[in-house]
Structures are given as structure tokens and as C-alpha cells.
Amino acid sequence: MASDATTATAGRDFIRDIIDTDIATGRVREVVTRFPPEPNGYLHIGHAKAIWINFGVAEEYGGRCHLRFDDTNPSKEEQEYIDAIARDVHWLGFDWGPHLYHASDYFEQLYEWAEHLIRSGKAYVDDLSPEEMRAMRGTLSEPGRDSPYRDRSISENLDLFRRMRAGEFPNGVRVLRAKIDMASGNINLRDPVLYRILHTDHPRTGEKWCIYPSYDFAHGQSDAIEGVTHSLCTLEFEDHRPLYEWLLDNLPVPSRPRQYEFARLNINYTVLSKRFLTELVRQGRVGGWDDPRMPTLAALRRRGVPPAAIRDFARRVGVARANSLVDIAMFDHAVREHLNKSALRRMAVLRPLKLVITNYDELADLSGLPENENISKMIYAPLMVTAPNHPDDLATGTRALPFGSELFIERDDFMEHPPNNFYRLAPGREVRLRYAYIVTCREIVKNSAGEVVELKCTADPATRGGNTPDGRRVRGTIHWVAAARSLPAEIRLYNPLFTRPDPGAGGDVFADLNPHSLEILPEARVEPALAEAVIGQAVQFERQGYFCLDPDTEPGRLVFNRTVGLRDSWAKAQASGG
Secondary structure (H helix, E strand, O other): OOHHHHHOOOOOOOOHHHHHHHHOOOOOOOOOOEOOOOOOOEEEHHHHHHHHHHHHHHHHOOEEEEEEEOOOOOOOOOHHHHHHHHHHHHHHHOOOOOEEHHHHHHHHHHHHHHHHHOOOOOOOEOOHHHHHHHHHHHOOOOOOOOOOOOOOHHHHHHHHHHHHHOOOOOOOOOEEEEEOOOOOOHHHHHHOEEEEEEOOOOOOOOOOEEEOHHHHHHHHHHHHHOOOOEEEEEHHHHHHHHHHHHHHHHOOOOOEEEEEEEOOOOOOOOOOOOHHHHHOOOOOOOOOOOOOHHHEEEHHHHHHHHHHHHHHHHHHHOOOOOOOOOOOOHHHHHHHHHHHHHEEEEOOOOOOOOHEEEEHHHHHOOOOOEEEEEOOOHHOOOOEEEEOOOOOOOOOOEEEEEEEEEEEEEEEEEOOOOOOOOEOOOOEEEEEEEOEEEEEEEEEEEOOOEEEEEEHHHHHHHHHHHHOOOOOOOOOEEEEEEEEOEEEEEEEEEOOOEOOOOOOOOOOHHHHEEOOOOOEEEEEEHHHHHOOOOEOOOOEEEOEEEEEEEOEEEOEEEEEHHHHHHHHHHHHHHHHOO
């Protein structure tokens, strides 16, 4: 169970006020919550907020939170999703202990309670087609109309329902409906469907059942069976609460849970519809549920986002009754804050440009080399410079960086004709190579197309470590890697999946997909220490951002994903129309 300060200490909110009152009045003695995902896809960051609330509240009050799979629709559910959900909840830092349940655990009891409603005259078997039922349901301004099968006798309803269970009827021919009020102002109370016929194997019960309860019928009763005290869910279930309570009132349940709704998480430039995310995967518009552009927890993990940052983000968003839109920059800020404290520093050049130190012999200690040895001096006697692993955490120590006569610098760190506010490398200008020397650009080498392919520079031997003993001011500092000792790498830069903050507002969500959500840089070079990088563990590429090793890495081919930049460059680019 997560126990850091970001888990449960969210300050006061209406849910905690309710729980305080329930404890003070004696309504509850132990707080029991539940997280009830449907295993028809992967969890996303919106679920992370619900997980944080349910598990966090239970932990704060010394209670327990159940993980219960709502496996009532086997046509869309898979074992892959069940495994992924359990893995993601654990990764996020929470544990349900022995309290792992499935709605399918209660199928027999739910069936008995459905017969109880029939015998009480409060449920009936309906033969209307889905289209006919929809047409007779009414609208927000017009009442619905009674089904012609609504007044079937109890004995006929019991017989038909039992035959439904026995598999006598095909899909869609009959359903079991609650008999409530077709004129209710709440459409959810207009004789909702409780059971439907579905001849599909279930991941856990196999072929045992061919009728399955609706979510509304299974959910509240499962809460009651498990002794849940506070059934916390998002606002879209607010209109379902009267049905939740009607069923509890009309069934011999062993306990009486109460449902409370909080605002769901909405983030700009993001879609958190599981149906749409499924379509993205199905149509191949992303590389899978864990594609780092997706808002799923599996994707965030692959991108290198630490679970503590997600918990902290949920804490900052807080618990409210009203829906609101959260800026994606708020999430990125939470990620940066955590990674800035924990990520080791390394150097990587994403778009390499060769830089040659023409006076390297003045820097290197060549004493003891055999005379007339025809071998690269860089390989034979490399210079080493020292760099901290983390400037704010001395306990992480230092590392030695090889420095040679040929380096790679970032192409963007050089301009042949720079503007006045450009403080990096340019002809005749000096710049500090981080941790190494101050160098001056003396010559530019171009290819036949007129492109700059090499810079010839001289280094000041007196400035080893990047120091200036004479006190002169050098405004620019750039990073680098040694050409001969650096490692090749593929870098994947991720931007938001959508081009507009409100995807789909124009009518077509797919039209708002960002064609530049992924940029692959196949010729990057990284410092040798990154050979020891661990998949999923984020590091800071100095001056670049936070990155982590991707599972696509294989021998001789390092692959890094950008977790988040050092600043919110995406928002700035969008604001400027870039």
C-alpha cells in the first residue's frame, strides 16, 4: 500500500466530511470502499484518480478497499485486461490484500435476487426488441410507455426467466426488466434492464451462464454482499443512484452501502473514453495500449512516469462535486517535480553535429605512449572529465566522462549567422563544454549541399572543468558526448496525441489526432554510462528533458522515450501557433 504523503493527505473534501459524520453518528464502524473496473480495456489516468480516492480514503481511515472486477459483459472482457488492471493498481502503489473479488462470484446470488423481484411483482420478462424498447422509453420531456408484456403473471415471468437461464432463447429475444415507473423523470427508473441473454463464454465461468446481469443490477448488490460502506464513483452515475437505492430497498441484501459521486478527471489535449482508446488500438493508430502517447497507466509507465507523480497529481486535482478541465501542464509539472529529485543526470546528443578539437594534443596527457604509434590518440589515451550524477544529491556520487578530439554536440547549439540573443556556438565565438573546456569555433566544414557537417574548434587548456581562471565571462554552456566512446541510440519524442485542447469538439475526434505526436530520432548518441540504463527508470538528459529506456531496446540498439521536457515547450508552441 502506498504510504507517502501524496497518497491520502489530500486535505478536507466533501467525501471525508461525509465519512467523518458517518463515523461520529455510528453509521459505520469500519470504512470499506471498492474500485470496480470493467475488464474491457486498460486503466487510464482518469481511473488513477478513482483508485487514489478509493484506496487513499480507506487507508486514511484505517479501513480497506476492495478490487472488484465488474465482469458482467463477457463479449468485451478478456483475461489480458484483468491481468493488466491488477498490475496497474499494484504499480500505482496500492494493494487490496485478500479482498480481490469479481461480480461473477455473485452470479448465483444475483440470479436468486432477480427471482425475488419477480415473485414480488417488481420485475418482468419483456419480449420487445431493443429498438422497440428504446422507442417506448420516452424522452427527457415525454414519459415512456408501458411494454405490452409488463403485466405478465408472476408464474409466467418465473417460467420465462428460468428458460432464459436454461439457454432456450437466442440473444436479444428477451430481457428481464425491473417494474418501476415508465413516467419517472429519471429515465434510469423507466423499467431498466436487469438481465439480458448473451450466449458467450465467460473468462471465469465458461459456459455456465448465458444470461448476465446489467451493471446497475450487479453493482449495488455486490457492494452490499461485500459490506462496502461508501460506494464512491464519478458524476455520470449520479442519475443512477435512485436505481441503486431502489434495488437495495427491494432486495434482502445483507448490508446497506451508500453511493456518493465525485467529479471525474478531464485533461485538455486528452481523451479518456475507453471506447475511443479501444478504437485507437483496434485501428492501429497507436502501437498498442502501452503506446507512450496513450493516457493509460501502462503507457505512462512505459514513458517513465513515476507512480508517485501520478498520486501527487491526483492530490493536487483534489476531490470535488463539479466537473472541471485540468491543464495537461499541471500533470507534466508534477512529473518534473518528482523526476528532478530522483533522476540521475546523463548527457545525450539527439541531433549530432561533429566538433573537432584541433589542439587536442595540448589537452591530452600523452606521456608514456610509444613513439610513432599509428593509433588513435583518443582510444589510446582518452581524457576523462568528472560530472556529478545529481547536482542536488551528493550521495549519488560522480561519474567519469571520456573526452576526445572528436565530439558530438547538438545541431541546434550552433548557428552560422546567429541573432543577438543566441549565446551558444557560432563562428569566432567561444562556449563552455559542460564539465570540460571552453572552446572557440575557428572553422566550418560543409558538404556539397552546403550543409554544415563539422566544426573545427580550439580548446583553452586553462579552462579544464569549464572554469575560467582569468574571470572572463562565457555566457553559453552546451552538452556533448565523445564521438569514439559514445553509444548509438534511437530517441522517441512524444507530444500530446491531439492538436486541440478539446478533442472532438469539431465533431470528429480522429480529425484532431496530432500527426506530430511522435518524432523518432534514429541517430542520437549517448554517454557510455547509459549502457547500464534500466528499462522504465527515468534519467535526465542534461538540457534536454527526462527519458527512460524502452522495452524495444535490444543488443546494440538503445531506445529511449522522452518522459517529459524540462519545460512546457508544447504549450508555448501551441500558443504561438507552432
